[in-house]
Every structure is written in C-alpha cells, then in structure tokens.
Amino acid sequence: MAKKIKNKTGRPKKGQSQITRNVILDSAWEILQTVGFDDFRLSTLAESLGIRTPSLYNHVKDTEDIFREMRKKALQLLGERLKESIQSVSTKQKRISPFLKSYRGFAKDFPNLYPLVIVSTETDEELKRLGDQILQICLDAFPLGEWNEETVHRIRIIRSIVHGFIDLERAGGFGRKESVEESFTKLTESLETGKLW
Template sequence: MPRKGLSFDQVLDAAAQLADREGLQNLTLARLASELHIKPPSLYNHIQSLEHLQDSLAARGMQMMIERTRQAAAGRSGKEALFAVAQTHREAAKEHPGLYTATQISVQKFSPESQKLASLYLSTILDVLQGYHLEEEKALHFIRIFRSILKGFMDLEVGGGFGMPLKLEETFELMLETLHSGMLQYSTVKG
C-alpha cells in the first residue's frame, strides 16, 4: 500500500529534482528512496521499475519541451522562430538538465504514451521548420541536425566544455546562422 500522503506525482517530482541536481545517469531507486525518506521497496508502490521512472521523466520532459517550443514559436516563422526555439531548448537544458536529458533516451525504450509525446515533440519542431519550405524528407533530416547541434552545444556548455575566451552567445548565434543558411539552400521557395 502506498505511503499515506505520497503520490506518484510527488515521486516523479523528487526524481526530476534529483536528476536535475545530480544528473539522470545518477538517478537510482536507492538514491530516490533516500531523498523521499522511504525504504527502496516502498517505491514499488508508486513505480514499476527504474525504466518506468525514466520513461515517466522522459514524458514530463517532452511535455515541457512541447509547451516551451510552442510558446517560443508563437507568432514567429523562419529564422526568428528557429532562433527563439533554439534559445528555449538551451534554457530548458540549463534549468532542467535531468529532464532534458531524459528526452534524449532512445524512443524505442519509451512506452506507447511517451512515443506519442515524442512524435508530437518532433511534429512541433517540424512546424517551426515549415517557414523554410523544405521537402518533407529534408525537413526530417534538419530536425535531426537541429537536435544534434543543440544537444552537442548544450552538453558542452552545461558540462563546462567551452574553455576558449570567446563569447558563448556569439558561438551560439553563429551555429544557428549556419543552420539557417543551410536550410535556405534546400528551400523549395526560391527568391
């Protein structure tokens, strides 16, 4: 029987905070139980397994990214939308590194519900790229490129991997300008 007053959402909140603070890779059931001041077996009253917990964190992270992406892109298109959405991703990775990392788990490991959210998340990014008038297959390639360059940049930034005395904002903008220019080359609308 679940501990009185402890809900699945509270367990998930604690897991998200722990993952954000210490890294998703350091999230264990024993560590989470300690954080909640319960015995590890008691967690099974709320979750099925560590994989179930990670899937739930991925779903929460994707929901967060869907909402933030939609807000950032609202009323914008093309380059303006691209830059706003990229900045939103960067902010999310800094504010919630554990949740953001959870969204990067292989989609094959997701539950059907989380797979639907992953598809919706990708569709949201695809909507942002519509301003570039790309053929569908090219747009899908550019979603991969967009996510890859952002993840690489954010992993280096959050991990302290940028040591040169250059302004990160300039690097970030140059990276996005390069992506923007690349997508323009493949636009089906010329002129």
C-alpha cells in the same frame, strides 16, 4: 496506559501527505534534477519520503518505470517551452532564433534531465506521441517544406549541430576568450540563412 506509537520507517511521517505514485514521481523529479541519473538511488528516494525502499514497489515497478515517467515529464516540459517560444512569431524565418534559444535554455535549466529528451521515442507509443509533438513544433519553426525523407535528413542535421554545441558547452569545451553567446548567435544565423558562414 497505552504506549505512544512512534513513527516507523515505512510509514509517512506525521503531517506528511499520503504516499501515492504521483508523490513518489514528484520527489524523484526533484532528486534527479539534483543528482542526475548515475547517482539516483531508490533508497535515497524512499528516505526523502520517510518510507522504506520496499514500500516504493506498492506504487512503482522499478527504476526504469520511474525513469520512463521522468522522460514523459521532460518531453512535455520541453514541448511546452518550445511551443511558447514561437507562438507569437508570425514568420518561420523569425521563429528559428527563439526556438533554438528555448531549446538551449532547457538544457541549461535542466542539465540532469536534458539527456532524456535526446533519446529516440520511436519504440514507445506514449513517448512517441510526445516526441512527435516536439517534431511538429520543429516543423513549425523551420522552413523545411513538406514531410518526406529529405526533411528527416535536414532535421537530423539541425539536431546534430545544436546538440553538438550544447554538449560541448556542457562539457566545458569552449575555453577560448571569444564569446560563446556570439558563437551561438552565429550558429542561429547560419540555420536561418541556410549558410554555414
């Protein structure tokens, strides 16, 4: 009588989908949203898939390969959200508020993935394409005029203001009783009018 073969580590568990690159990346996406980058381990990823860690290398190069794919996915998702937020708004002046709310909403919904979308994409052609798409949405939302050196400076100022607010909020930096939502509304109004207060 033949012996019953038990599941061995390194093979997909019974009833589990075949291990592919996409399956691995989908699992990594879920894990990163839970634990963040500092605590992400390939061993945890392999365990979640019911395989041994070396088996991952049949489909991904290394951790950096996974993180790059996560950046792509995060940039795509942010771009989709930002585009959707301003699609039905006809004038640029009225697009600023939904654009900023959507951007802040992404940071709140994906706190462990948000750091991926703020790093420059200039050195990677594929990531640059995604970054440029987000840049174009930004240009569609803000009345910045023609693309030139001055536009770059203005976008950097906008990013600094908005990211500064988000970063302080994420770190628990707003401890006073005054409404944080009201502060963000005033920030939005400042960018809409071009006046700080």
